[in-house]
Amino acid sequence: MKELAHLNKYFKKYWSKLLVGLFITIIARVLQLVMPRYVKESITVIEDFMNDKISEPTAKDFLLEYILIIVGAALLSGFFTFLMRQTIINVSRYIEYDLKNEIFDHYQFLSLNFYKKNRTGDLMNRISEDVNQVRMYTGPALMYGINTLTLFACIIPIMFMTAPKLAAYTLIPLPILSVLIYYISKVIHERSTVVQQYLSTLSTFTQEVFSGVSVIKAYALEPNINNDLSSLALEGKNKSMDLAKVNAWFFPLMVLLIGISNIFVIYIGGKQYINGEIASSGVIAEFILYVNMLTWPVAIIGWLTSIVQRAEASQKRINEFLKESPDIKNTVLEETPVKGKIEFRNVSFTYEDTEITALKNISFTINEGETVAILGKTGSGKSTILDLVARLYDVTSGEILIDDTPIEQLNINSLRQAIGAVPQDAFLFSDSIKNNIKFGKEDATDEEVINAAKAAVVHENIVGFTKGYDTVLGERGITLSGGQKQRVSIARALLKKPEIYLFDDCLSAVDTETEEEILNNLKKASKNRTTLIVSHRVSSAKNADKVLVLSNGELLQEGNHSDLNSVDGYYKDLYFTQLSEKEN
Template sequence: MKELKHVNKYFKKYWFKLLVGILITIIARVFQLVMPSYVNNSIQVVEDFMAQKITEPVAKEMLLEFILIIVGAALLSGFFTFLMRQTIINVSRYIEYDLKNEVFDHYQLLSLSFYKKNRTGDLMNRISEDVGQVRMYAGPAVMYGMNTVTLFACIIPIMFIKAPTLAAYTLIPLPILSVLIYKISKVIHNRSTVVQEYLSTLSTFTQEVFSGVSVIKAYALEPQVSGDLGGLAVEGKNKSMDLAKVNAWFFPLMILLIGISNIFVIYIGGKQYIDGEINSVGVIAEFILYVNMLTWPVAIVGWLTSIVQRAEASQKRINEFLKERPKICNQVAESIPIKGKIEFKNVSFTYEDTNITALKDISFSISPGETVAILGKTGAGKSTILDLITRLYDVSSGEILIDDIPVKNINLKTLREAIGAVPQDALLFSDTIESNIKFGKYDAMEKEVVTVAKNAAVHENIMGFTKKYDTVLGERGITLSGGQKQRVSIARALLKDPKVYLFDDCLSAVDTETEEEILNNLKKVSNDKTTIIVSHRVSSAKNADKVFVLEDGQLLQEGTHEELNNVEGYYRELYINQLSEK
């Protein structure tokens, strides 16, 4: 259970509620233990009446009193059992809530490289299925475990006090049961781990299918995908059946061993009664009740073992991610205002996962309020520059300065709050258009939302929808066209009103007229903002204060539109080609 030690901090957090739950459990079981002894007393009353030791009125009065005690004790036991469940199971839900938040918060801290190595389905499975298995350990396992310990601690001493020999024979099967549980639990642990890992594979496959359903339909791949899913489902079923076959041994073994205990009670108890070692048949009845009271606790041991083993396997998978350390860490607590000066000094960067060198010894400087356009072929390193400014990655060598301060020495939250980034592949959420725009500023007024939508040239499109700004988008904004998604994403960045704008080829899906309208609007609203526009079009660079041309990760050309257009090179060639196309 070493992996489950991680949950101990939550047990400490809710120790008082757990303590109350444990006390209630003990009280509930004490009331439950009243019944067997009074059943014994009732049988003894009948025997005394039959032997004419007491009169009929006295016997009836005593029986009525014992019955009322038994019924009252049963009702009180049921009431405290209800309180026990309300207390301990509630604690498990609190722990589930805390653990999910811990995992989710940690996910958000991890660097972008982590998400490149791990699939979405696996991440989701660990925060849902795996946390759910741990909750079963923190709730039902604790509750039934305490219940079992309490009953064993109370019943076994009582049995030995009342009839030591009979108690010894009755409890003989229990050590055998313990050995069997120990052996089977090892197998359960291994097979539980396999099942949980395979659930991640299945979740990943289905998540990718749902996300790419349009591609699947376009290529008419439904039969093939169904076949692949069928194969995964069959393999998953086989792994689950392997686990179920082991689990299936528990309850039959429990019932068998409890049955053997009952036989011992009847045979040994009957023999002792005949030999006069036991003074009443009521003792045998009492022991049968004790054995049957132990039936569920003994049987539950197998179930508890299975729960703990599954929780151990799940917590191990959760811990694997919780042990991951973010490569991009906030090294400064103090926040300072960002003005917008950006400087690259001999910056080189290589992606760890692909070993591709995206930037090679890049140096340039951007003054606050300047608009810079970055052009180049696909794979030239344009987007990498934007990722390094926002510190989604750290440079391999060289240095990036923001306002003459190394970017690593700036509070990460302050840095990113000062930047409005619009990626090439705009990500919109399954929410209303208004909420998607407000993602840049949650408390924005309706008037502000409309203004930025107009500046992004998307207001007219939105007003054409039936529900206008209240239109709910499909997953990843599938309701909108590519150009509309890009413009909503631009509106989101404009609403944030940051000190630095980063536009990563975010006008690639709009026509040249709309592009020109948006660029003119951007020029007005970003007068005093540092703006970097990554593009494949020269039209996006015409009004920029500076133009950088990249090739194979190196700075090939630098200057204004007029300067670069007057010299032979990539920029002039690109301008002539695009002008001819227009």
């Protein structure tokens, strides 16, 4: 139960509702105990009448009174049972809501490196399936557990006060049941953990298939994927069946042991009645009702054990991620305004997951309001510079300063709010085009959205759709072409009007004429704003205040277009190569 201790803070939060639920549960179960007692009294009245101890009218009056008491108690017990579910089960939904928010908030708090190490399907399974298993513990398991304990606490003392010897024989199977539950629950815990882990594997596989369905169709891999899924599903079924086989032992064992208890009641109780040790055969009927009232609580012990074991396994998986701490820590709580000066001092960076050194002792300065183009071959470290400016990673060595302040001494939220980033792989959400653009500024007017789209040269494409800006995109923006997705992402950044623009090869999917128009618009929009443009094309660098040329993580050349074009080197060769390609 140590993993489930994480939930104690939520039980404390809703302690008043749980206390009310506990009180209502006790009332409901106490009212349920009225029936056996008055069934016994009714049988005693009938025996007294048959033995001429009371008259027929008196017997009828007693029977009517007892029947009314039994019916009234049953109705009240049902009403309080309803209230019990309304309180305790509702609390489990509140806890589910809080726990999902806690996990999601923590997911967002974790660094980018965490998402490289863990698969999306596994993340989703822990916040959905695992949380659902935990909810069963905080709701149904808690409710039925209280119910079971209340019945045991009430019924067993009553049975011993009524007929001690008969009660002792009747309850003999219970210790045997406890031992069986102890050993079987250990097996359930182990197999529950395996099942939950496998569900994550299955979720990851299906999520990747759905995300990459276009590639699967392009290579006609549907039969292979179906075979892989069948194999995974079959293995998952086998693991679930292993768990189900253990769970299947519980209910038959409960029924068997309760059946033995009933036999003891009838046999031992019958002998005691014949021998005059108990005054009325109604005691036997009372005990049979008690035993059968214990049937469900005893039978449910196995189910409760299974729920608790599953919840323990699920909460352990949840806790694994909740214990993860972010690599990037926000050490400054107060806001720190950002203007836009950027300085790299002997910066080196190595990716932890691949151990690839992306930057080697890089130094440069970008003044506030400057536009800087970063060029280089694939893998030269261009995108890494943008990631470090946004502090998605911390440098391995060296120092980055923003406005002459070490980047670690800035409030991370202030830093990122001052940045408008357009990634190389444009990501759009399954929402309307308008809302995707407004992602950069939620309170933007329609006019501002349209102006941003025009600056990104995507307005004409959008109005060409049937629903225009209200067109809902497919997952990851699949409705749009690559160039349209890039331009919508650019419009999102332009709408934000940040202090620092980061454009990561965001014009690779547009033609040269559109690129030229967008670059001119960007020049106007980014006036007096620091702008970093990563590109493979020299055309993106012609109007930049400064050009940085990278090669294998090192700064190869630095200067403006005219300076670099006047000396032999990578930049000049690239310029004339692309110029000749354009002319041809």
